[in-house]
Amino acid sequence: MPHRLTREQARRVAVTAQLLAAERPAGIVETVDALTVVNIEPTSAIAPSADLILWSRLGWPYQPADLVRLVEEDRAVFEWGGFYRAMTDLPLLLPEMRQRPRAAEAREWLAANDRFRREVMARLRADGPLRAADIPDTAQVSWRSTGWTNNRNSMQLLEMLVLCGDVAISSRDAAGRLFDVADRVYPSDVPVLTDEEAARERAERRLASLGIARAKGVAQPLEPVDVGEIGEEATVDDTPGVWRVDPGILAAADAFAPRTALLSPFDRLVFDRRRLEEVFGYEYLLEMYKPAAKRRWGYFALPILYGDRFVGKLDAKADRKAGVLRVNAVHEDQPFSDEVREAVDAELRALAGWLGLEIVGRPAA
Secondary structure: OOEEEOHHHHHHHHHHHOOOOOOOOOOHHHHHHHHOOEEOOOOOOOOOHHHHHHHHHHOOOOOHHHHHHHHHOOOOEEEEOOEEEEHHHHHHHHHHHHOOOOOHHHHHHHHHOHHHHHHHHHHHHHHOOEOHHHOOOOOOOOOOOOOOOOOOHHHHHHHHHHHHOOEEEEEEEOOEEEEEEHHHOOOOOOOOOOHHHHHHHHHHHHHHHHOEEOOOOOOOOOOOOOOOOOOEEEEEOOOOOOEEEOHHHHHHHHHOOOOEEEOOOOOHHHHOHHHHHHHHOOOOOOOOOOOHHHOOOOOOOEEEEEOOEEEEEEEEEEEOOOOEEEEEEEEEOOOOOHHHHHHHHHHHHHHHHHHOOEEEOOOOO
16 A cells, blocks of 8 residues: 655655755765765855755765865766766766767767767877867867857767766866866776666665655656656655655654755755645745846745745855855745744854855844
């Protein structure tokens, strides 16, 4: 029989799976491994998304320089598809890489630019790591697009070669990414899995990181939010259809201990807006792409998690030159109790302390 969950139980499963209950993980690699993916969106209104995601789990011990070391020196974490991932997940992604690029247009463009591809690989082998700007554009056929990638042939080729697994992102700095041949970034002694084995294990790990998910969800270009038939069936009160739940996370959530957290807009707990509404009853939209006059909560508002509920949004901006964290508003979805306000203020002070900034402003909702 399917598990029958209350919405409170479903919320606690999701929060527990995302390492946002009271017990914090021990380190960065453990956190990335459990989450499976950490978004790399570099917008730094407060801090880059990856840093906010890891700080919200690990707290004050987390320092961005430690993540850089794990990526660039230890090679315990790597970047692929816009996410940081534990290097132990590389075998699960190699079958996916072998199928790239999927689009016929991209495959045809690569075939038409075979000489360009070989020249770029040779240049990286001889001189890498390199930036896209260091790669001469000798494409036989230019990449055509209505977007920003139009005629950006060196960058487009590098992006495709990363997805294919021939090239890897070696490091990042203020100027962007540096690329190198994959065998200088990825380990050589990697287990070989079939497409089916890798897909199943990725789905198992995805469900463990989400706790509860749909068997089929909205298609995503690189990192799905659905899990197929992995896990066990569950229903959730007042939500339609059937869910899949990880039994280990379900058991762990029985001992749920709450805390308060300020999350990145790109956090996986809020990434699937449909699940966010169905399970948490929380309305959220990243408004950085909206004109200022049309924003309800702010340019880069952080979702506020209190226990197993989302209670509001923090509109703040780090002004590093002035040494302050400017709090424009703390939007309360429902008026905060004294206990909630104290917990949110404490987490806001913790965020400012981690950033090394003084708080300016704490307006009422």
